[in-house]
Amino acid sequence: MDGFVVVDPRFAAMVLPNAPLELLGEGFRWLEGPVWFADHQVLLFSDVPNDRIMRWTEEGVSTFRAPAQFSNGQTRDRQGRLITCSHHGRCVMRTEIDGRIMVLADRFEGRRLNSPNDVVVKSDGSIWFTDPPFGINTDYEGGKQAAELPARVYRLDGDGRLTIAADDFDGPNGLCFSPDESRLYVTETGRQFAAEPRRCIRVFELGGDGQSLGPGRDFHRVEPGFADGIRCDEEGHIWSSAGDGVHCIGPDGALVGKILVPSTVSNIAFGGRHFSRLFICGGQRLYAIYTNVRGVAWP
Numbered sequence: 117m118d119g120f121v122v123v124d125p126r127f128a129a130m131v132l133p134n135a136p137l138e139l140l141g142e143g144f145r146w147l148e149g150p151v152w153f154a155d156h157q158v159l160l161f162s163d164v165p166n167d168r169i170m171r172w173t174e175e176g177v178s179t180f181r182a183p184a185q186f187s188n189g190q191t192r193d194r195q196g197r198l199i200t201c202s203h204h205g206r207c208v209m210r211t212e213i214d215g216r217i218m219v220l221a222d223r224f225e226g227r228r229l230n231s232p233n234d235v236v237v238k239s240d241g242s243i244w245f246t247d248p249p250f251g252i253n254t255d256y257e258g259g260k261q262a263a264e265l266p267a268r269v270y271r272l273d274g275d276g277r278l279t280i281a282a283d284d285f286d287g288p289n290g291l292c293f294s295p296d297e298s299r300l301y302v303t304e305t306g307r308q309f310a311a312e313p314r315r316c317i318r319v320f321e322l323g324g325d326g327q328s329l330g331p332g333r334d335f336h337r338v339e340p341g342f343a344d345g346i347r348c349d350e351e352g353h354i355w356s357s358a359g360d361g362v363h364c365i366g367p368d369g370a371l372v373g374k375i376l377v378p379s380t381v382s383n384i385a386f387g388g389r390h391f392s393r394l395f396i397c398g399g400q401r402l403y404a405i406y407t408n409v410r411g412v413a414w415p
């Protein structure tokens with residue numbers, strides 16, 4: 117099984133030893149925010165320091181939007197619209213079907229958000245996002261500015277109301293729901309420029325209202341590197357970015373296996389015809405690999 121690390125024997129049936137890691141594009145600065153458009157068979161992704169959103173199809177890579185307000189994490193809402201975190205705009209924004217860009221959230225109680233990093237939409241339409249200061253710590257990723265709020269996880273409801281979902285974080289980053297939405301996983305990377313990253317994935321149980329979170333607990337420690345973007349497959353495994361590739365973690369928190377990638381991975385997204393192709397943002401390169409699992413697919 118070249119290119120894989122099998123920790124739990126179950127992992128051998130979750131990947132395809134005859135499916136190579138493919139290089140889809142290179143020459144970027146720092147990739148993030150992969151989001152799959154099944155209706156167009158298109159992947160959009162952020163090239164953060166180059167301030168552009170890129171577009172990949174089987175025909176190749178092109179620019180989707182530039183400048184792009186230093187976009188980072190992206191997803192789609194239940195109507196299929198693109199939802200984008202913006203460092204420079206310090207906001208979460210939505211691209212309408214007609215191409216207009218709407219700011220959905222840029223303040224909490226009158227203070228500016230820091231630099232929304234990653235975002236996920238729940239089946240009830242609520243938008244959950246993390247707001248660490250990573251994008252305003254440097255000019256490289258969005259522009260040096262002062263933070264006005266603690267780093268938090270927020271929930272944005274359909275009526276525009278913004279609520280704190282969790283606030284005991286040291287650098288919240290990527291996030292995803294379990295397939296049944298009973299759990300929210302959030303990665304915690306700690307302070308930028310700290311000698312040691314936090315390397316942690318935390319898990320929160322959702323309350324009976326489907327809107328509030330119980331207390332978080334440490335779920336899994338990612339090593340080497342740290343966990344940034346994460347995605348769940350249909351069986352409830354968590355696929356996490358890591359320093360040596362993509363790690364697959366069971367719902368019990370145990371490492372199941374790894375897909376090795378020759379560059380640090382920042383974020384991933386399932387896509388392709390059956391949501392079984394894993395697109396991988398690896399620093400300056402975009403990779404993909406076919407797997408034998410299917411990601412949680414929507415819309």
Ligand code: MG
Pocket residue numbers: 148189233234289290344345
């Ligand atoms: Mg991130």
